Amino acid sequence: MEKNVTGLDELLAGYAAGTLASPAQALVGAHLELKDTHRDYVSSLEALAGLGVDESPPVALSDREGLLASIFSLEPEKIENIRVSAQTGDDWVPLSLRPLLEQGKMPGKSDLPWKTLLPGVKECKLGEFDGCMTSLLWVRAGKAMPSHTHSGTELTLILKGGYSDDDGHFETGDIAFADHEIDHKPIADEGEDCICFTVTEGSLRLTGPIGRLFAPFMR
16 A cells, blocks of 8 residues: 555656666566556556657767677676575565665675664665665564654565554555654564565654664664
């Protein structure tokens, strides 16, 4: 359930046009893998964008042969990385996110570097891309995140399980929006751990008494 319809439409339009920051582009790609609700809509937007390109006057491409050589030399390696990561057993990871997760792993390690934030809550920081911070959150079934708000915007894609907050219930494949106007306390569904991929601009600010107590350990 994505209640911020306007924000979601803008996000999908940006994805189709290829104008989103790279982690947001990956997030929407993963959303389309997990749910078929908006695939036709995005395909229509991409088709319209293609028509616009077809009607535009051609632009000379400098060093065409060099660019083609670079593309053909890099593509097999990229595909191989995806195949290798697909064998790790992380079946909750969509293909669109696997390159980011591969970059988030420690050199020489096969597992992601999860860090316990609170009892029942773990985080894996993947790094900063195009000015956006990216991370994975793993919340044990039935556990709650501390109450918090944001200094900027946050996009959250539910990869596994689901959670509820004041905006309603979100399940696998849904995108949740948050900003400085939202103060919420997500609670993972009973019966299954909740894993999310987040893309944030700005920082998270804990607002509840328990959250403020643990704030120094969550930086």
